[in-house]
Every structure is written in C-alpha cells, then in structure tokens.
Amino acid sequence: MEIQLDFLNWLDPDMSIKILMCLEDPSDIVRASCVSRQWRNFVIMNGLSKQLCLRMFPQLTRVDHVIESSCNMKKPVDVGSSKSMEWETSLREHRVYSFLARGFTSFAVRDCNRKGICASSTDNYPAESIHNTLEPRDRIDRRASYWSSKGQSNPQVPETLVYKLTGDLCAITEINIQPFQAYFQPGLPIYSAKSVRFQLGHKKSPVDPADDKFVWTYTSQEFPMAQENRLQTFKLPEPLLCIGGFLRIELLGRVQRQEMDGLFYICVSHVQVMGRSLSPAFNVEILEPSEGFVLKALSYTQTSLPEDEPRAIFNPYLERRATDLEIVNLLRVGAAVLEEIVAGEVDDEVEGDDDDDAVYEDDDEFDGEFDYI
Structure with missing residues (x-):
C-alpha cells in the first residue's frame, strides 16, 4: 500500500475503459472524472457517459449530435492548451449524457x-x-x-x-x-x-x-x-x-x-x-428521412415534475360538461332566488288581506302557477 499506482498509467486504454465501464451508477462515472485531470480527460475523450447511456438505452444510437441551449449552460472549460473542436464536442457530450443518465435513474416514475x-x-x-x-x-x-x-x-x-x-x-x-x-x-x-x-x-x-x-x-x-x-x-x-x-x-x-x-x-x-x-430538461428534433435525431439539453437545473404534483388532463368533452354544469347551477341559483321572492310576495299578500285567502287555498292551483313561473 505504500506504493500507489494509477492503473491508467499501467494498463492499455481498452482495459482501462472495461474497468471503468463496470460502474453502473451514472454518478460514479462523474465521480471518476473528478479524481484527477488525467482521469477527467480520459472519461471525457472516451465518451464513457455516452457509452453508459447507450448501454441503458440502445435507442440512443440514433442520436446524430447533441446541442445545449444557449441559456443557463456551462461554457466549455479549457484543459491544458487543448481547444480543438474534438475536445469541445467531447466535453459537451459528456455534460449532456451525464445529466441524461442521471435523469434515467433519478427522475420520478x-x-x-x-x-x-x-x-x-x-x-x-x-x-x-x-x-x-x-x-x-x-x-x-x-x-x-x-x-x-x-x-x-x-x-x-x-x-x-x-x-x-x-x-x-x-x-x-x-x-x-x-x-x-x-x-x-x-x-x-x-x-x-x-x-x-x-x-x-x-x-x-x-x-x-x-x-x-x-x-x-x-x-x-x-x-x-x-x-x-x-x-x-x-x-x-x-x-x-x-x-x-x-x-x-x-x-x-x-x-x-x-x-x-x-x-x-x-x-x-x-x-x-x-x-x-425527461421533459422539460431534454427535447429532441427528428431528422428526416434518416430517422436520426438531435438530442437537446435545455437545462441542467430543471427536473421532471415532483411525484405529488397534480397533472392536468386535457378532456374537451368533460370541460364542456363542466361548463354546462356551471350554467345549470347558475340557473338553479336564479330559480331559488326567484322562489324566495315569490314566496315573500305571497306571504305579504296573505298577511295584508284576509279576504284573499281563498285564492291560495287550492294547493293545486297555486302549484301550477308556481311551476309556470
């Protein structure tokens, strides 16, 4: 244990990739890239996060390229003196696929x-x-x-x-x-x-x-x-x-x-x-006629909706029925108010003139007039 060796320096790249690809948790790949600058370069240049995603979902082989939204995205970080297009592409893919792999395991079912x-x-x-x-x-x-x-x-x-x-x-x-x-x-x-x-x-x-x-x-x-x-x-x-x-x-x-x-x-x-x-963190653009697609990372902070958040269900028929019920309820309220007004006027007339009692003694006649109103 006194002599600590970095296996990346002693093994060929293919064997090192096989060792690191034994990691199944997406977070472990990210942690591996934080061990040292050499490990970070190795993880990024060999696309280990992308390989993990492809192992989880082979459908991602149809990805033509990945892009990041211009808002709230990290700019490529300079490593040594390398600023080549290859490095920038690998670094962008590392960020996108690392977050995508995290979404596959941590977003709510x-x-x-x-x-x-x-x-x-x-x-x-x-x-x-x-x-x-x-x-x-x-x-x-x-x-x-x-x-x-x-x-x-x-x-x-x-x-x-x-x-x-x-x-x-x-x-x-x-x-x-x-x-x-x-x-x-x-x-x-x-x-x-x-x-x-x-x-x-x-x-x-x-x-x-x-x-x-x-x-x-x-x-x-x-x-x-x-x-x-x-x-x-x-x-x-x-x-x-x-x-x-x-x-x-x-x-x-x-x-x-x-x-x-x-x-x-x-x-x-x-x-x-x-x-x-994976929405709203990710989106896709289908490329026709190849059936490939562009994988778009829209944000590295957005996640899927919380487990307990209510989800609106679009049902135009039920919406129309709800509107009809609201109208019916309004008519019922209006009828109830009218009933109270009519009942109040009847009570006033009954109390004000005893000679008119005979007009309302016939319940059938009164009910008929009230139903009509």
Missing part, C-alpha cells in the same frame, strides 16, 4: 400519458371519446366515462388508440389498461380486447404527404388481456426509450357482444403509461 390524439373508431363522439381514458374514474358526475369502439359483426377486427406523452423523451417501463364494465347493461358485460400490442414513435414532418402521420420505431410483443374490470399491467421486457413522445395501443380481437344489437365492441375505461419523462 409517473404516469406519462398526457393527451389522447385519435382512435381508429368511436361509437358515440364525444361522449365516448378517447379523452375519457385519461380519467382514472369510470364515472364522472353520475355519468360513465370510457372510450368505445364502433360495433363489428367480426370479432377479429382490431382497434387502435394513439396518445401524446408528457415529453418527447420518455423512458417507459409499463402500460396499464382497464377495460370498461357496462354497469348499466344487463349482466354487467366487460368489453375487453383479447390481447394488446404497443408501438412507440414520433410524428412525421408536416410536409410529408403520406397518409400515416406517425413513424413507429418500436413494436412490442403481444400481451393477452383478461376480461376483468381492473387496471391490468403490461410490463415491457425492459425499459424502452420513446423518442418523439407518441404511443399507439393496438387492441386485438373482441370478446364481448352487446345484447342490444348483437355486435362486438371494445371499451376502455383508463390508460396509464408509467415511466420517467
């Missing part, structure tokens, strides 16, 4: 589902639209909340639901789906699918003339779905990085026929997409 985009079919729009699936409750104001497909005589006809996630960069671990149980129909039928499959991807360029507006870069295995009224968990084999922030759920096969018309339906009450959103 939460529901990353933000907005329903479209459904392959909807039976009764907007009352049964995809927007209802973002609401965890199956009843709102004594009204059922769910998405329903159109009826089909062929039970093999599939359906799809497309969602926008909370960020353009999300590490997804599992997707949870709850089929809808029609509590208002005889027998309480559950309109589940036979199985589900998931696709992750990004939106195409607005100038792209293709009919399909999305590019799906990942397709999962097929998961069987139970015909049960519960939030069912479909865990991905390994965490997947969604680049572009869009999810498509394929609902394959139908099991429940509606008694009223004899057709098969699929109905979903709630959808959760569990994972870590």
Whole structure:
C-alpha cells in the first residue's frame, strides 16, 4: 500500500475503459472524472457517459449530435492548451449524457400519458371519446366515462388508440389498461380486447404527404388481456426509450357482444403509461428521412415534475360538461332566488288581506302557477 499506482498509467486504454465501464451508477462515472485531470480527460475523450447511456438505452444510437441551449449552460472549460473542436464536442457530450443518465435513474416514475390524439373508431363522439381514458374514474358526475369502439359483426377486427406523452423523451417501463364494465347493461358485460400490442414513435414532418402521420420505431410483443374490470399491467421486457413522445395501443380481437344489437365492441375505461419523462430538461428534433435525431439539453437545473404534483388532463368533452354544469347551477341559483321572492310576495299578500285567502287555498292551483313561473 505504500506504493500507489494509477492503473491508467499501467494498463492499455481498452482495459482501462472495461474497468471503468463496470460502474453502473451514472454518478460514479462523474465521480471518476473528478479524481484527477488525467482521469477527467480520459472519461471525457472516451465518451464513457455516452457509452453508459447507450448501454441503458440502445435507442440512443440514433442520436446524430447533441446541442445545449444557449441559456443557463456551462461554457466549455479549457484543459491544458487543448481547444480543438474534438475536445469541445467531447466535453459537451459528456455534460449532456451525464445529466441524461442521471435523469434515467433519478427522475420520478409517473404516469406519462398526457393527451389522447385519435382512435381508429368511436361509437358515440364525444361522449365516448378517447379523452375519457385519461380519467382514472369510470364515472364522472353520475355519468360513465370510457372510450368505445364502433360495433363489428367480426370479432377479429382490431382497434387502435394513439396518445401524446408528457415529453418527447420518455423512458417507459409499463402500460396499464382497464377495460370498461357496462354497469348499466344487463349482466354487467366487460368489453375487453383479447390481447394488446404497443408501438412507440414520433410524428412525421408536416410536409410529408403520406397518409400515416406517425413513424413507429418500436413494436412490442403481444400481451393477452383478461376480461376483468381492473387496471391490468403490461410490463415491457425492459425499459424502452420513446423518442418523439407518441404511443399507439393496438387492441386485438373482441370478446364481448352487446345484447342490444348483437355486435362486438371494445371499451376502455383508463390508460396509464408509467415511466420517467425527461421533459422539460431534454427535447429532441427528428431528422428526416434518416430517422436520426438531435438530442437537446435545455437545462441542467430543471427536473421532471415532483411525484405529488397534480397533472392536468386535457378532456374537451368533460370541460364542456363542466361548463354546462356551471350554467345549470347558475340557473338553479336564479330559480331559488326567484322562489324566495315569490314566496315573500305571497306571504305579504296573505298577511295584508284576509279576504284573499281563498285564492291560495287550492294547493293545486297555486302549484301550477308556481311551476309556470
């Protein structure tokens, strides 16, 4: 122990890289870069933070280059006399990938589902639209909340639901789906699918003339779905990085026929997409037609939303219903005030003139006049 040797000086670079890449915690790579100037240069020039991120999420091989926002970013630090473009690029990548690796492990795991985009079919729009699936409750104001497909005589006809996630960069671990149980129909039928499959991807360029507006870069295995009224968990084999922030759920096969018309339906009450959103710290820019992308670090101080922070759910149908309820409540208040005024005037007339009592002795006649008012 009296003789302390730096293995970087005694081993070839490849062996030194293998040793340092045994570190799994992103913070350990950063700590290693702080041991000495030599270690810092070695970690940065060999892109060890980037290699760690690629090991965690191979989808990052599509990164064309990284950029930092001009606001709140550190300027490259001079090391020795080297100011070459290669050093500046390596230093920038080290900062971006180090913070990205930290986000993969430290950002809160939460529901990353933000907005329903479209459904392959909807039976009764907007009352049964995809927007209802973002609401965890199956009843709102004594009204059922769910998405329903159109009826089909062929039970093999599939359906799809497309969602926008909370960020353009999300590490997804599992997707949870709850089929809808029609509590208002005889027998309480559950309109589940036979199985589900998931696709992750990004939106195409607005100038792209293709009919399909999305590019799906990942397709999962097929998961069987139970015909049960519960939030069912479909865990991905390994965490997947969604680049572009869009999810498509394929609902394959139908099991429940509606008694009223004899057709098969699929109905979903709630959808959760569990994972870590890297927004607003990171953003991406898709490069077409190569399908590569630019990784943008927007801030090194911003993190994902706290675990307990409420997340707004966009549901235009529920918003319209809430507005209608406000109007109804205002009318009810107005009617109550009018009732008090009329009742007060009646009491005054009754107390002021005993000869007019006969006018109000007939309850039916009075009720009729009051209902009209």
